[in-house]
Structures are given as C-alpha cells and as structure tokens.
Amino acid sequence: MDMMYNSTRGGxxxxxxxxxxxxxxxxxxxxxxxxxxxxxxxxxxxxxxxxYQEMAYEVMRLYLTDFTEEELKDCITKAYDGKFDxxxxxxxxxxxxxxxxxxxxxxxxxxxxxxLSILPYLMTTAARKxxxxxxxxxxxxxxxxxxxxxxxxxAGVPGTRIVVFYxxxxxxxxxxxxMVTQEGENTCVVGITGNFDDAQTAxxxxxxxxxxxxxLDRKGFQLSSAxxxxxxxxxxxxxxxxxxxxxLLKQGRIREGEExxxxxxxxxxxxxxxxxxxxxxxLPVHRLICASNENKVLYDFFRTGVYDRNRDFILTxxxxxxxxxxxxxxxxxxxxxxEDPEKCSRLMGMLSEEGCYEISSExxxxxxxxxxxxxxxxxxxxxxxxxxxxxxxxxxxxxxxxAGVLKKYLSGTSDxxxxxxxxxxxxxxxxxxxxxxxxFETEGKDDFALADELSAVSxxxxxxxxxxxxxxxxxxxxxxxxxxxxDAVRRFLGIN
Ligand SMILES: *Cc1c(COP(=O)(O)O)cnc(C)c1O
Numbered sequence: 215m216d217m218m219y220n221s222t223r224g225g226x227x228x229x230x231x232x233x234x235x236x237x238x239x240x241x242x243x244x245x246x247x248x249x250x251x252x253x254x255x256x257x258x259x260x261x262x263x264x265x266y267q268e269m270a271y272e273v274m275r276l277y278l279t280d281f282t283e284e285e286l287k288d289c290i291t292k293a294y295d296g297k298f299d300x301x302x303x304x305x306x307x308x309x310x311x312x313x314x315x316x317x318x319x320x321x322x323x324x325x326x327x328x329x330l331s332i333l334p335y336l337m338t339t340a341a342r343k344x345x346x347x348x349x350x351x352x353x354x355x356x357x358x359x360x361x362x363x364x365x366x367x368x369a370g371v372p373g374t375r376i377v378v379f380y381x382x383x384x385x386x387x388x389x390x391x392x393m394v395t396q397e398g399e400n401t402c403v404v405g406i407t408g409n410f411d412d413a414q415t416a417x418x419x420x421x422x423x424x425x426x427x428x429x430l431d432r433k434g435f436q437l438s439s440a441x442x443x444x445x446x447x448x449x450x451x452x453x454x455x456x457x458x459x460x461x462l463l464k465q466g467r468i469r470e471g472e473e474x475x476x477x478x479x480x481x482x483x484x485x486x487x488x489x490x491x492x493x494x495x496x497l498p499v500h501r502l503i504c505a506s507n508e509n510k511v512l513y514d515f516f517r518t519g520v521y522d523r524n525r526d527f528i529l530t531x532x533x534x535x536x537x538x539x540x541x542x543x544x545x546x547x548x549x550x551x552x553e554d555p556e557k558c559s560r561l562m563g564m565l566s567e568e569g570c571y572e573i574s575s576e577x578x579x580x581x582x583x584x585x586x587x588x589x590x591x592x593x594x595x596x597x598x599x600x601x602x603x604x605x606x607x608x609x610x611x612x613x614x615x616x617a618g619v620l621k622k623y624l625s626g627t628s629d630x631x632x633x634x635x636x637x638x639x640x641x642x643x644x645x646x647x648x649x650x651x652x653x654f655e656t657e658g659k660d661d662f663a664l665a666d667e668l669s670a671v672s673x674x675x676x677x678x679x680x681x682x683x684x685x686x687x688x689x690x691x692x693x694x695x696x697x698x699x700x701d702a703v704r705r706f707l708g709i710n
C-alpha cells in the first residue's frame with residue numbers, strides 16, 4: 215500500500231508521493247501531509263553503520279513509497295555527491311558544549327542544499343512516472359538562501375525552468391551576488407521591491423490562480439514549487455537528524471535510545487518540522503527548541519498559543535529567519551488539531567484575513583515537545599564572539615541565534631541531555647555581520663575582502679562557493695513591484 219498525501223485543508227483526494235512532489239501544493243491552498251508518520255524500521259546500531267546516502271534511502275523510502283528502489287537510489291546518488299565538500303555530507307562538530315550538525319557543505323554553503331540538491335531529481339522522476347508532458351516551471355520566493363540553492367539544483371535540468379523572486383533590499387550582498395550570477399538558460403532571477411513575505415504571498419497567489427495555470431497549460435507549462443512547503447524538501451531534511459543521532463551513537467557520545475535535544479534556527483518552520491517528524495518516527499528526542507531572531511512570532515506563539523503576524527518586520531543579521539508567516543507551521547497545526555482539516559482551514563483562514571489566530575488549550579498540549587526562545591541582534595553578535603573566544607569556532611548569525619537560544623533554554627533547566635544544534639549556514643555567507651561581531655572594522659570593505667580576513671582569522675579556507683562568484687558577471691538585473699510578478703514570469707516564458 216502506497217503512502218498517500220492529504221491536504222491540511224481537506225477537500226481533495228489523497229495523492230501519491232510523486233504527485234505531491236510534482237504539484238508542490240494542493241489545489242485548495244493547503245499543504246500536503248503524509249497520511250501517517252512512518253516508524254523507522256532499523257535499529258540505531260544498524261543505522262549507525264550507514265553512509266549518508268544509505269541513510270537517505272532508508273528514511274526517504276518510508277515516505278516516497280511509489281518511487282522504485284532504483285529511482286530513489288538514483289536520485290540520492292546524483293544529489294549527494296562531490297558537490298558537497300565532505301564525503302560525510304553533514305558532519306557533526308563539537309564546540310562549546312554542544313554538537314553542531316553542519317548542514318552547509320553543499321554548493322551554496324547553506325542548509326537549503328540538503329534538500330534542494332535532490333528535489334530536481336525527485337521532481338523530474340515524478341514527472342516521468344506521471345507522464346507529464348508539460349515543462350515544469352519552478353516558482354520560488356526566497357529570503358536569501360533558498361533561491362541560490364534552488365537555482366543551483368535546477369540549472370540545466372532538462373524539462374524544467376526556474377524563476378526566483380528575492381527581496382532586492384533584504385538579502386546579504388553575497389547572497390545577492392550568488393543569485394544574480396547564476397548561469398543556465400532555464401534560470402531567471404528577479405528582485406522585488408517588497409520583503410520576503412510579499413514575495414511569498416505573491417508566489418502563493420500565482421499557484422492558486424486557476425486562470426494563470428490554464429494560460430500556462432495552453433503554452434505547455436505547469437507550475438511547481440521548490441519552496442520548503444514541497445514534501446520533496448521536507449522528507450530529505452528528516453534524514454540528517456537521524457544521521458546526526460547515528461553519528462553520536464557511533465562516536466560513543468550517546469547510548470542507544472538515549473534522548474537528545476535539537477535546537478533549530480527557524481524561519482519558515484521547515485527544518486524544525488523535519489526534526490519533529492524524525493521524533494515522531496521514533497528518534498529519541500526530548501525537546502525541539504525553536505530559535506527565533508527578533509522576528510519572534512514563533513516564540514510568542516509557543517508562549518501564548520496566539521500566532522500574530524501583525525507587527526513590524528525587522529531586518530536582522532539572520533535574514534533567512536526574517537519571516538512573519540512560517541508556512542510549514544500549518545503542518546504542525548494540522549497535526550495538533552487531530553488531523554482535522556476543518557479546524558486547520560479555519561485557523562489558516564483567520565491568518566490570511568486577520569493575520570492572527572489562537573489555538574485551543576487542547577491543541578496547546580500538542581506543543582509539549584517544543585520550547586521557543588529568541589535572541590536579540592546584540593545577543594546574536596555576542597554569541598558569535600563568545601563561541602569564537604571559547605572554541606575558535608566561527609558561527610554564522612543564524613546558527614548563533616540557535617546557539618544563544620540553547621544557552622537560554624539551559625539556564626532555565628537542569629537538563630543534562632546531549633544537545634544538537636542545526637548549523638544552517640557557513641559564516642562565509644555572512645562575512646560582514648560575522649566580522650563585525652568578532653570586533654573587526656568592516657566599514658568601507660567589500661564582502662569578499664572581509665571573507666579573506668575571516669579566513670585568516672578563523673584558519674578556515676574560503677569555500678569554493680564564495681571564490682566562484684567573486685569575479686562572476688551579473689546575468690540577472692530585473693527588479694519589479696510585487697503586483698508585476700506574474701508578468702515577469704510570462705516574459706521569461708515568452709508568452710506575453
Ligand atoms: C532557511 C534558513 C533557515 C530557516 O529554516 P526554515 O526551514 O525556513 O525554518 C535558517 N538558517 C538558514 C541559514 C537558512 O537558509
């Protein structure tokens with residue numbers, strides 16, 4: 215029996231994994247969720263013997279049941295190869311009393327690579343399985359890291375095109391340079407004058423626009439999403455939490471079955487949701503600690519049960535977490551609502567109409583696995599400096615938010631468990647904030663000069679991803695207002 219996927223808002227027939235990957239989001243605007251969360255089938259001592267690729271197969275096969283073994287293994291082999299700068303793909307590094315699960319060894323030096331290096335293969339395989347003739351057009355809104363990782367994943371993949379929208383004034387210079395230098399006939403990068411939420415809202419609207427999709431269909435195109443709401447992103451992210459546990463076990467840091475805590479720097483709630491799925495699959499996790507920056511909607515939500523996006527949007531040094539609408543939270547809401555699509559729809563309807571909803575006390579009990587904290591900008595900078603002083607280990611601002619949040623959690627408990635921190639970006643992606651946090655002068659220096667200095671200070675070589683874009687020419691320079699985004703898509707596809 216195949217694992218089927220339902221919409222969090224009900225009203226549509228269950229679909230197979232390959233259809234869910236291909237469509238991205240259900241027609242009624244909800245998100246696809248597996249009909250149940252499968253249990254891990256191997257013991258942890260068996261899992262501890264596996265390579266990353268073997269582990270990926272072992273976890274993903276439980277969700278993507280209509281992919282054949284050969285298809286899935288082929289996707290995994292193509293995704294997790296030499297584009298990662300370490301054969302272990304996701305190493306665990308001990309520093310300052312915690313274990314940093316480094317998810318930034320892929321081609322764009324941020325954790326989005328973990329899923330976006332496999333998504334294009336899952337998607338083209340899914341298209342083949344479902345006899346899709348249309349060309350797949352990936353539409354993506356990015357707060358900085360998704361965009362480049364998706365571009366890198368889809369560039370040159372036959373049968374696909376990709377359009378990325380990013381907030382022109384809301385990403386780091388290195389992030390922007392990474393995107394606008396993207397090569398590949400099938401890629402298009404567009405800056406927008408709004409913020410990430412504006413971009414994401416407009417992209418969601420295009421997905422929900424039936425007339426637009428009919429227009430595209432007539433021209434031989436169909437939209438799909440590479441955003442973290444695609445289950446083809448979620449499922450590959452579960453793998454590394456199991457992998458981290460297995461590594462700790464193999465290294466003798468924990469005993470089989472011993473519980474750990476996992477702290478995740480959170481924006482759209484995709485990464486931490488994957489950890490929650492891992493826990494529900496049987497991974498021994500005590501606490502899932504949700505780390506926010508000053509855009510602390512989630513912190514307030516875990517504290518009060520009220521989700522309220524009506525507040526100022528703050529630009530911080532951790533831009534990939536500058537998010538007020540955490541899309542993947544809908545999957546958690548659905549689950550704690552007892553998988554009741556009506557309840558979920560009602561709350562999500564309130565979110566889109568009033569920007570705010572409150573969950574019942576019964577639902578709040580379902581949040582017992584989570585703790586939420588946030589870090590101010592000053593605390594984030596201090597965490598970077600402290601960690602470097604104590605361990606000579608340089609954190610990027612996103613990971614620093616998590617490291618600082620973990621300290622806050624620990625100061626309020628006597629929890630003796632081993633702590634894993636999802637380390638989501640290389641410090642070389644955010645050299646200005648990092649160098650400034652370490653106390654260096656950054657005025658008047660460009661980000662590449664700062665990368666050289668950071669390399670000298672930290673004794674870590676500059677990642678290939680940064681070297682590659684240093685002198686690359688800008689190939690994309692379009693900037694539009696959010697209402698013009700559909701026209702930008704039409705222009706790129708040559709259909710206006
Ligand atoms: C995307 C991103 C995050 C947030 O992850 P979500 O899955 O959106 O919660 C954190 N850090 C970095 C560096 C990211 O790129």
